[in-house]
Amino acid sequence: MIPATFDYVRASSVEDALEALAVPDARLLAGGQSLLPAMKLRIARPSLLVDIGGLGLSGVEERDAALVIGALTTWDELDRAEVLRRPAYRAVSECAARIGDLQVRNLGTIGGSLAHADPAADMPAVLLALAATVRARSTEGEREVPAGELATGPFTTTLGPAELITEVALPIPPPGSGSAYVAVEHPASGFALAGAAALVGEDGSSRVALTGVGATPFVLDGKLDAAEIYGDRFAPEEYRRGLARTVLARAVALATKRAEEDSRWKT
Numbered sequence: 001m002i003p004a005t006f007d008y009v010r011a012s013s014v015e016d017a018l019e020a021l022a023v024p025d026a027r028l029l030a031g032g033q034s035l036l037p038a039m040k041l042r043i044a045r046p047s048l049l050v051d052i053g054g055l056g057l058s059g060v061e062e063r064d065a066a067l068v069i070g071a072l073t074t075w076d077e078l079d080r081a082e083v084l085r086r087p088a089y090r091a092v093s094e095c096a097a098r099i100g101d102l103q104v105r106n107l108g109t110i111g112g113s114l115a116h117a118d119p120a121a122d123m124p125a126v127l128l129a130l131a132a133t134v135r136a137r138s139t140e141g142e143r144e145v146p147a148g149e150l151a152t153g154p155f156t157t158t159l160g161p162a163e164l165i166t167e168v169a170l171p172i173p174p175p176g177s178g179s180a181y182v183a184v185e186h187p188a189s190g191f192a193l194a195g196a197a198a199l200v201g202e203d204g205s206s207r208v209a210l211t212g213v214g215a216t217p218f219v220l221d222g223k224l225d226a227a228e229i230y231g232d233r234f235a236p237e238e239y240r241r242g243l244a245r246t247v248l249a250r251a252v253a254l255a256t257k258r259a260e261e262d263s264r265w266k267t
Contacts, residue, residue, distance in 0.1 A: 003039035010051040018139050020050040021162040030112035033104050066169040071111025075099045086265050087258035091126045091179035111165040117151040120191040124217040128209035129197035132170045138163040151216040176202025178258025182251040184243050193235045194243035198251040200259045213244050
């Protein structure tokens with residue numbers, strides 16, 4: 001399987017990348033774990049690949065009352081980030097640790113995953129539960145998009161054709177918070193048949209989100225029985241709804257346990 005012919009440029013700065021994206025049908029190349037397979041199947045046929053791997057948009061730090069994650073931070077870097085050992089952030093690292101295989105975790109990036117918008121992707125559910133904001137740049141400037149407003153459907157987002165994600169920002173939870181991510185995966189692909197992320201506060205309040213059960217990951221607002229869950233040849237609707245109940249209960253229970261640990265957490 002060989003991709004169609006394309007040109008290639010390695011961007012030296014964000015501005016350089018944005019300028020290159022002005023070329024019709026140009027696509028960004030971050031880790032390439034989703035784009036390159038699509039190109040080999042000729043599902044994607046970009047005229048130009050703009051490699052942003054050298055822009056330094058990686059790292060995890062608490063800054064300006066937020067946990068800020070660079071768009072090019074790999075899953076392995078998230079798994080190993082010391083700040084994500086805090087129980088309130090634990091869902092981020094435990095989610096990253098289960099994505100793909102060793103090669104994918106060393107190359108795949110959080111920004112690339114968000115831009116790809118796979119409906120069964122794991123991390124979007126975590127970012128929804130933790131009320132994250134996605135920061136994106138274009139030649140017109142920077143804008144912030146709530147995580148829940150980024151994906152509009154399977155593999156479609158509100159990002160413009162000449163716009164790139166630079167950071168993901170999560171509000172710092174108050175002391176006594178805990179988070180968790182639990183999923184049941186398809187045994188062959190590793191994608192979530194149902195995944196749930198939960199953030200539980202010291203007072204027992206919670207915010208939960210699901211992935212793998214709909215056209216996009218979503219925050220569960222109300223009872224699961226009222227949520228629109230889809231079925232397919234891998235998991236009929238009722239079976240997938242049952243999986244969602246299971247992972248949701250486990251995620252909330254684990255996050256609740258971690259909320260107790262977080263009150264004793266020392267940075």
